[in-house]
Amino acid sequence: MSLQWEQVIVHSADPAALGKWWAEALGWVVVYASDDEFEIRPEADRMPGLDFVRLEEAKKSKSRLHLDFRPDDQDAEVARLVAHGAQRVDIGQGENPSWVVLADPEGNEFCILGRRSE
Incomplete structure (x- = not known):
């Protein structure tokens, strides 16, 4: 199978x-x-x-599933997505994580990851 x-x-x-x-x-x-x-x-x-x-039901809390993306340039990708309508969100990720949490126009969270460790 x-x-x-x-x-x-x-x-x-x-x-x-x-x-x-x-x-x-x-x-x-x-x-x-x-x-x-x-x-x-x-x-x-x-x-x-x-x-x-x-x-029809509205989103009520933090998403239980979200997508992670690893770009070549985290800062540039975050800026591009924010300009496209994404919003930065705090879901309790703490200070100075290596990722940035964003939300799409309906509030679904997703992460833009930092550089992969060599």
Whole structure:
């Protein structure tokens, strides 16, 4: 038996708006869109993807699952994403962590990691 990781589901009040935000932030392509679902992938035939699915219930607390990204230049990537609409958030990460916690327009947290230790 084998499993292939296909996608991560992100509940969203506005799947198209949030999915478009992430597609632009990541440089990914849209592979499916409807009123209640919006799926993006790195390339049309490359997985895993992110699938934004409508959920009317508002986010109530810290996300139990979040994405981590490791850029070449952490400061530049944080600045780019903040300019794109992300917000810095404090989820109790303490002082001087090697990562930066941001939230997308619907408040879903994600991290921009620092340089990988050699």
